[in-house]
Amino acid sequence: MQEFKPIDKHFLTCERTWVYFSLIFSAGFWGAYTYLLRGHIFCNAQTGNVVLMGLALGSCRWGEALYYLVPISAYILGAFVSELAPNPIKHHWGMRWDTLLLGLEMAAVFLLGFVPDSAPVQISQVAINFLASMQYNTFRQAEGVPVATTFVTNHIRQVGIGLAKEWHHRHSDDKSHRLRLARHFGMLAFFLTGVITGAVFGHLLGGRSIWVTLIPLGIPFFALLHADRTTERDLVEQKPAGH
Numbered sequence: 001m002q003e004f005k006p007i008d009k010h011f012l013t014c015e016r017t018w019v020y021f022s023l024i025f026s027a028g029f030w031g032a033y034t035y036l037l038r039g040h041i042f043c044n045a046q047t048g049n050v051v052l053m054g055l056a057l058g059s060c061r062w063g064e065a066l067y068y069l070v071p072i073s074a075y076i077l078g079a080f081v082s083e084l085a086p087n088p089i090k091h092h093w094g095m096r097w098d099t100l101l102l103g104l105e106m107a108a109v110f111l112l113g114f115v116p117d118s119a120p121v122q123i124s125q126v127a128i129n130f131l132a133s134m135q136y137n138t139f140r141q142a143e144g145v146p147v148a149t150t151f152v153t154n155h156i157r158q159v160g161i162g163l164a165k166e167w168h169h170r171h172s173d174d175k176s177h178r179l180r181l182a183r184h185f186g187m188l189a190f191f192l193t194g195v196i197t198g199a200v201f202g203h204l205l206g207g208r209s210i211w212v213t214l215i216p217l218g219i220p221f222f223a224l225l226h227a228d229r230t231t232e233r234d235l236v237e238q239k240p241a242g243h
Helices: 017-037 047-058 062-067 069-084 086-093 097-112 121-138 153-168 177-229
Strands: none
Touching: 017 121, 017 177, 047 062, 047 069, 062 069, 069 086, 069 121, 086 097, 097 121, 097 177, 153 177
């Protein structure tokens, strides 16, 4: 992977690192929420569902295998929608898709908090599959560093790479790798913090605990909305890095 070199450029509000920290905190919370309260699964990524579907097919459990097409399809639909929506949104609504997506996530989270703990877990699972896919496909680079906001596999890998570079450059003045290392470590730390927070509030509040994520979603939402209407109004055609 090409070495990250910070350059003097203007980053959009939707590319700011603090926005990504807020989003991955919410994703960590959702991971705890779905595992503890909605079926003991993780909905932020689909590798597990594909493995489970393959295991069901290999065991001739056709009905069970067919079920896994539901969350996988929801994830595909999320990527499909988030790929087509940006241009129509910014041309007709005068705001970025990134901003609208956070508003949609807040609305969905608000509604999910009313879903009874006794309701079918598939309701929350499919909704979060859909939201996580759109978020993952929309927010791609934090100030020039490619990152994911819904899972941490690559962040763990990048921390390992960064530590290796720290060792390799231990006797040199080249410390350019440290910014990238710090970015990935921060994403990992905020995700873990979100999981811990989700576990605590999940035990205390049950299904209503998901309302806690209205805070880390709401803060960037209003920041992005303000930027769309004021400081970045003339930059609506500028695409975030990675798109």
